[in-house]
Each structure stands twice: as C-alpha cells, then as structure tokens.
Amino acid sequence: MEKNIKTKLKTKPIFILPTRVYYQDTDAGGVVYHSTYLNFMERARYEWMRGLDLDIKSLAQIHRVIFMIRSLNIEYFKPAILDDLLHVTVQNTELGKARITILQHVLRGQITLASATIQVVCVGADTLKLASLPISLRHKFGN
Amino acid sequence: MEKNIKTKLKTKPIFILPTRVYYQDTDAGGVVYHSTYLNFMERARYEWMRGLDLDIKSLAQIHRVIFMIRSLNIEYFKPAILDDLLHVTVQNTELGKARITILQHVLRGQITLASATIQVVCVGADTLKLASLPISLRHKFGN
C-alpha cells in the first residue's frame, strides 16, 4: 500500500547549513564526538523544514502530527576537529505515506566526513502511532 | 516574609553519586567540558530527590509544581579527565518558602574538582510562577 504512494523524487534539491566546531562538540580524542554529528544533522533538518515553511509548532498544534526518527545509518569517513567550518546537507530522497527518507552529509570543503541515511516517520501527536503525512504538507516536501 | 520560614538546616546529610567520566563528557582540551559538570550535578540532585521519595512525576502531576534552577554559581579548581571515577555530592543547605539552596561538590578521591551553589525554585507546573513548596513535601527536605 505504502509503495503506491511512495515516490522517488526526481529533483532532489540540497539544503546546506554551515556550522562551526566548538569545544562542546569535541572529545578527548581531539575530534568531534560521534553522536555530535547527529546533533549537527538535526539542526540542518530543522532549518531545512523551516525553509519549507514546515513549522514544528503548527505541525504539532494544527496537524496533530510529529516527526520521529525510525532508523539512522551513519558512516564516518574522516574526523572533524575543533574550529572546522562544516557544511551539513539535507536531501529528501523518498517520500512515503508516512515515511520520509533523508540523506545527509557532513562536509569540510569538498571532503565528505560523514554520511547518513535517516528514516523519519510521521506519528500522531497524541497516539505516537504511525499517521499519514497530511496532504497539505506533502507538497511542501516536493510532492 | 520568606525569611521567617527560611531555616538554616542544622543537620545537613550529604548524598553522594559516583559517576565515571566517558568520552562524551570530555572535550578536545583533554578535560571534562565545563558544562558537563552541571549535567553530573543534575544527575546527583535527581537521585537525591528520588532517595527522598520526591518523585518528579508526582510533583508535576499531583502537586502541580516543578523545580527550576534560578541561579548557579560554580567554581572549577582542577579538571576531571577521561576515565576518572568522580563522586558528586548534594547537600541541602537552606530551605525557603519556595526556594531551596543546594551545595554540590565534584570530587576525585579527596580532591574537590568543582563546587557549586544552586538556587532552585518551586514554580507552578502551569503558571511557571513562584509557588510555595507544599507542606507535605517540606518535611522530606528535612523540615
């Protein structure tokens, strides 16, 4: 069922958020702590959604839905370090009935430091159970 | 007014929570990141309150109050490092009508690495305005 509605997005615009590495992002290994990349990625997804006029508060209050991460697959290629200026990308690669697949990269210049594929699901704000993404919101994701 | 009810607690039992330093707690300077001490301290206060049978959920749901930090004064003496086994203390030094003063230390063995004085206030769960600490809870703090 979900397959029918699922769409391989043809045009995949890339949103990019620049972010600086501060002490709070690093660990005693001298590099960015591995879970911090997920925080960088959340910031980028959040700003990407704001740019799509998808306000978190309206989603919860008007549409009664929230987005939750269902799974996350991240690869670490090279470590980011203190003072790095990173660029965190967001690309919506697939849109299901209640699922969104997002591809994200953390770049330093031309070098990809980390990549992640993230499955986000739409759930009822009260039930926390899978809910269809409201039609009025679907087009904002490029559909 | 508040002064009348304020009590310098005579007996000041000390609650102690042991905590290990992991990579997530450190920064590229090779030491525990300065705001992480506040996280260690929250854990200790939380366990201290659980030990006093002050359940956060009951507080909010039954008594309709929550605790918020009003101010915090911390001194850093020596840095904690990766793998340290720390002891975080909690001591309730003063109990006002709606305020609690708490003294906390972070120790490595006999050495005090950091000390903080924290003013916690009791506020209405709905109003977020200052509210008297319910009488039935006061005695749990030793009054």
Place this chain on the structure above:
Amino acid sequence: MEKNIKTKLKTKPIFILPTRVYYQDTDAGGVVYHSTYLNFMERARYEWMRGLDLDIKSLAQIHRVIFMIRSLNIEYFKPAILDDLLHVTVQNTELGKARITILQHVLRGQITLASATIQVVCVGADTLKLASLPISLRHKFGN
C-alpha cells in the same frame, strides 16, 4: 586477508549497564533525544572494555592504538522517557583483523527500545590509519 582472521564468535557473552534517564537526556518532545541513545551506548561499551581489562589509556599509550567508530546503524522502536531505568547491552558479534562488530540494545524491562550495530575500527594513535588489533588484546575480546 581479513576474512581469514575474522571469527564469528560462538559464545557471545552479554555485558549490561543500567542507566537512569535524567532531564539532560530528554528533549521537548518529552522523550529521550535520539542521539542520547548513542551516548548511553558509549558508556556501556566503555564499561564493557574496562571489564575486559582493556584500559583506554594503556591502549593509547602502550599499544599506540585507539578505537574509532566506522559506522553505526540504529533502529528506534519505542521512546524512553524521563525517569526510566534502562539496561544497555553490549555484545561483540564479530572480530576482524582491525574491526570489531558490536551489537547493542537499549531495554526497559523486557522491551527493546532501540538496537544498534556498530563497526569499530582499530587505528594507529598517531597515524589514525587502520591498524591490526594487537594479538595480546585479541584474546580479551574472546579470541
């Protein structure tokens, strides 16, 4: 080459670390923030290695190797919330020449809230390039 040395571990003892959910672990959605699960898991891996007598400092200073996360695949089934007592498991499922595959679960009672498969690699402390896991350390991982 690595295949020859790779061993599907027959006995896979499970290490378990209990951990409480504090405010610092949660977000405004009322649940544990998704990257915090990775922090819980690091704590469990760290304590598991300490239990195997694999001291992080000796590794870096004597053996001149450090462990880095190469990839991480996590699934979120149900959210953990404030005050939950969680159990975080660690299981070493595969041991390569320079790679370790680790399976981790975050449990609340009998319920699995999240599961992750983590690829850890052994790299030279100076080079940050892939390095064989020292023989003297291999047996500690059950080989």
Place this chain on the structure above:
Amino acid sequence: MEKNIKTKLKTKPIFILPTRVYYQDTDAGGVVYHSTYLNFMERARYEWMRGLDLDIKSLAQIHRVIFMIRSLNIEYFKPAILDDLLHVTVQNTELGKARITILQHVLRGQITLASATIQVVCVGADTLKLASLPISLRHKFGN
C-alpha cells in the same frame, strides 16, 4: 600585583551571536536545559575571540597558553523554548594579568533570559598553571 595591571575597560564593545533553539537544546520540561545556556555562551565567546583574531590553535601552539573557566555565575530569568531565535552577547568587562572577566547575556528580542559572569584564566598549555596573558595578545582584548 595583579591589581596594578588590571584595567576596568572603558569601552566595552558587545559581540552578539544569534542562535536558534533546536530539540537537542531542550528537555522534557519543554524548555532549554539549564546547562545548554553555557554551551550557547561558549559558542559566542569562541566566535568573539575569532573575531578578535585570537585563534585557539595559535594560542596553544605558538603562545603555549590555553584559556580555562575558573568560575561561572549564571542567573536564569525566563526560559527559552524550542524554535526561539536567541542572541548571545559577549562583553569583556575586566582584564587582569592572567584573568579575563566576561559578561554574557542570552536574549530573546529585548528580553534577557539569562545572564552570566565568567572568570576565564590563562594557563600554560603544558603546565595548566596560571600564566600571564602574552602582551601581544592583551591589546586584542582592547588593552
């Protein structure tokens, strides 16, 4: 001794860093977690120093000094919440031989949500003991 060199800075330019509140910054109380304000403040101090051409790496490698927080006094007036656009200020109010006093505010529009006074000390990168701020750096702080 230190008093002689200490200078009440007459002109106190204010550096301002805008910062958005994301889920990672909040807790289950629905507000920004109290230690997160310290992270916001570190980001602002770091960018302020970059703006003064005080590169952290040069400081450590060339001048062999690092800055550490000696004490921090923070007051919380009103909570920041998800999606807030905050402005974090930095003001250097006093410059000692080896100490810098910094005043920071977290603002939402015209409202001050939190204020902190932070004592930063200059220590030897190797000794971690108090060291005079190099003369060549002093003027960058406005002296």
